[in-house]
Amino acid sequence: MATSGRGTGIVGYNVQIAVDPERHLVVAHEVVNEGHDRTQLVPMGDRAKQATDAGEIVVLADRGYYSGDEVLACEGTGILPTMPRADTSGRAKKGLFVRADFVYDAAADHYVCPAGAVLKKSNARSDRHGDIDHYRNLEACHGCAMRARCTTEKFKRFKRWKHEAVLEAMQRRLDAMPDAMAVRRATVEHVFGTLKAWMGSTPFLTKGPKGVRTEMSLAILAYNVKRMIRLFGATWLIQAIRA
Incomplete structure (x- = not known):
């Protein structure tokens, strides 16, 4: 086995x-x-x-x-x-924000990050899976003092499964x-x-x-x-x- x-x-x-x-x-x-x-x-x-x-x-x-x-x-x-x-990311052990720290607003279809910024859904790209939506706020991430706890990249790209509601x-x-x-x-x-x-x-x-x-x-x-x-x-x- x-x-x-x-x-x-x-x-x-x-x-x-x-x-x-x-x-x-x-x-x-x-x-x-x-x-x-x-x-x-x-x-x-x-x-x-x-x-x-x-x-x-x-x-x-x-x-x-x-x-x-x-x-x-x-x-x-x-x-x-x-x-x-x-949780397979291991983010909590690294002192990084986890998924639960980002609040989803179903009516507006956006996320609010721990810093209070609104992450809006970005346009779909052909190289991404069709059942995953991406949310981001490039301007807010650029000067955010909390970015080090959020992502190791230049900006945070938050992913949401199309059927995330059943998990919620x-x-x-x-x-x-x-x-x-x-x-x-x-x-x-x-x-x-x-x-x-x-x-x-x-x-x-x-x-x-x-x-x-x-x-x-x-x-x-x-x-x-x-x-x-x-x-x-x-x-x-x-x-x-x-x-």
Whole structure:
């Protein structure tokens, strides 16, 4: 399985699970042969939605699942992804302004920079991607005392994705749920921790995607059975199975 780092591939699989935060039951799971989670938001969200038969679900995920295209694909499907936006620029560590420091005015379609200057949309160029708009203010940047914290170039060119509104809506959901990531950790990581405690350091006993999926399905089944016994009792579970 290839991972994101060069030369860091491993012999293994990427296990995906979706867990109900109320009862801590695994509602969906999958085993994939990708060393990252950036393409798993839609398929796992869809599986969880179908399994719960819910018209709309809020999906809490860590920043490893962040992908603008995946978030956009969830739009209008009843899947509401909620996760931190991945910051790959490293600007904050360098003491530079980050994206959140620039305020977007949707009505005027412009940005206001930390210095208070207005960055207006520039004309599209043929050598740029059609789904990205550029905002700038050459005059304001020229004599700005804060330019060193803003850009290493002569002026700031701020990029905005055509579908940025869906990412901003996701950020508002996250802001409205300050404990979202704590809930995610206490829900999903607890299940992974339990399964690892049961399995110990032993790797999967089977080989190949089909075998590993079967083995993982049995582990999830055992977890859910024990969890339901804990919640409802063995008598109730036996009666439910017979029914």
